Each structure stands twice: as structure tokens, then as C-alpha cells.
Amino acid sequence: MSCASGERARGAPWPARLATDWRVQLVLAAAALALAVAVGATLGQRRPAPRGSASDVPSTMPEAFPIGDSWRAAAAGDDEAYLGCLTREARDEVAARLARLGREAFRKELRATAEAALGIEWGPPQPAPDGGLRFPVSVLHSDGAEAFDYAVVKVGADWRIRAVARRGREVADPPVTDRVGPPAKEGGDK
Secondary structure, eight states: OOHHHHHHHHHSOHHHHHHHOHHHHHHHHHHHHHHHHHHHHHHHHHSOOOTTSGGGSGGGSGGGHHHHHHHHHHHHTOHHHHHHTBOHHHHHHHHHHHHHHOHHHHHHHHHHHHHHOSEEEEOOOEEOTTSSEEEEEEEEETTEEEEEEEEEEEETTEEEEEEEEEEEEEEOSSOTTOOOSSOOOTTSOO
16 A cells, blocks of 8 residues: 555544555455355255256266276176175076086176277167166167166165076178278278
């Protein structure tokens, strides 16, 4: 503050002196910011999530967690985690297969299944007659996609896979692995 303005501020009434003090301006700015944040947080809690938000995406739904978890367990060859994604009935069926193949062969089969998949997509769930949910799942391969229905049910506090039904296979035209770009030259690098 210059000397002339300081002299004017000393003779001014106290509200004018407060308005020119930088410390008071800083406190007022901080209070205004805190008030704006509080109002924004309050309004954000009251407003329902818009349609098509992240909460509507099946991969973010707790009901879909066992689907993703089972594929991650398969990729890791973790038979215990894979079995943990299933209901008791489904686990008994898979455990019989595990006993028939042996632990290492079963793990190898899980890894091979996961490695053959280029991606997994699932759509929104549909109610199932048994009170669970049915997720349409597409497993993408280099030559097309396989369609499955994953039935999930709530067991205690967790969701588990009750059944997996294969719906069919769609062949990609052209296959996903087709080369894109100019053709390779004869005798050169391909």
C-alpha cells in the first residue's frame, strides 16, 4: 500500500479499512471457496446418477464381479480362485473335472482358455427365473466370438456363478487377425 492510500485508509471508517487489508481479503476468499465446495458436495449427493453413467456399466456392478474374477483366475491358472467364483453346485461339477484331469492339467486348460480369448464383453444383466441374473457374455477370439450366458446368484453377501451356458459361435468376416495395410512384398519382411 502506498503512503497516500495508507493515509486515506487510516482516516476511513473501519469497514473500509477492513476491505483494503489483504489478510481480511484472503480469509474472505477462503471462506467463499469453502462455501462453494460445501454447496457443490451437497447438490452432488442429492442428484441421482444420470442414465448411462458408470454405475450402469455391467463391469462395475457387484453382480458381474465373479465373471471378471473367474477369467482373471483362469489367466493366472489359479484353480482355487476359479472355484471360489462358483456356487457349490457349479463347483462340484468343475471339481469332478479337476479330479479327472489332475490339478496341473486343469490349470493348463484354464490358462489356455484365457490365453485364447482376445477380450471379454458382457451386456447388461437380465433377471433369471430363480431370482438371480443372467449376463450375456461374448468371448472374442481371433476368428470370431463365442456367446455365453452366465447365470449369477447371490450366495450370502457375495455373487457367484451358478451356470455357464454356451449359446454359439459367430465367425468373424474377415477374421480379426487379418493383416491391415499394404500387402507384403515377395521375399521381403512380412
